[in-house]
Amino acid sequence: MIAKPGVQEKVLLHLLDYADFKEKVEVPFSLSQMGIANAVAIARSNVPRAISGLRDQGLLVERQAHVQGVSRKRKAYFLTDSGIIAAEETWARLREFQFRCINIDGESVSTSLGAAHEVLPFTMRPVDIIRYLDDNLILDARSLSEDLIERDLSKQVEKQLVTSLGDLPRLRHFFGR
DSSP, X not given: OXXXXXXXXXXXXXHHTTGGGTTOSEEOGGGBHHHHHHHHTOOGGGHHXXXXXXXXXXXXXXXXXXXXXXXXXXXXXXXXXXXXXXXXXXXXXXXXOEEEEXXXXXXXXXXEGGGGGGTXXXXXXXXXXXXXXXXXXXXXXXXXXXXXXXXXXXXXXXXXXXXXXXXXXXXXXXXXX
C-alpha cells in the first residue's frame, strides 16, 4: 500500500498543473505562497520550509512575479525541468494511491487517485482529493462542490473583511442579539 503523500509530494503535484506559467509575467494566485498553502493544506508561514528541500534539490525556483488579484509583486514558485520530471514520476507512483470515496448517492466506492475521475461527480485535481481526505482515507463527495474547492483555493489572508455570508464559519448555535 502506498503511504499518504507528504507535503513535498503535494507541492510537486500542485505546481505540475502550472508548469506552463514558468516564463509568464503575470501568474495565477496558486503559484504564490498563499496559493500553495491553500492547495496543500498548510499554513502560509510553513511554505518556505516545505519547499526549501525542493529548491535545494534544484526541483523548483522562486522569483518575484505579478500575482493575479494581488496589488504588488510576490514570490512565486515554478518547477524546473528536473522538477517537472520529478513531479511526473511522483504522479506515476501516486496514481495507484488507494482511498474510499462516498459518492453523492451515499455509496462507498474504493478507487485510486488515477481512477478517481470515474467515481467523482465533478473533476478534481489529485492534490485537491488528497487535501479533502480524512484520517481514514475517505473522501466524502457529498459535502464537496466545485465552488467550495475554488473558494478554498482562492482564500487570501489579505481579505480581512467578510465579503459574503458564505465566507462566515458555520455556527451550531447562536447566542446574542
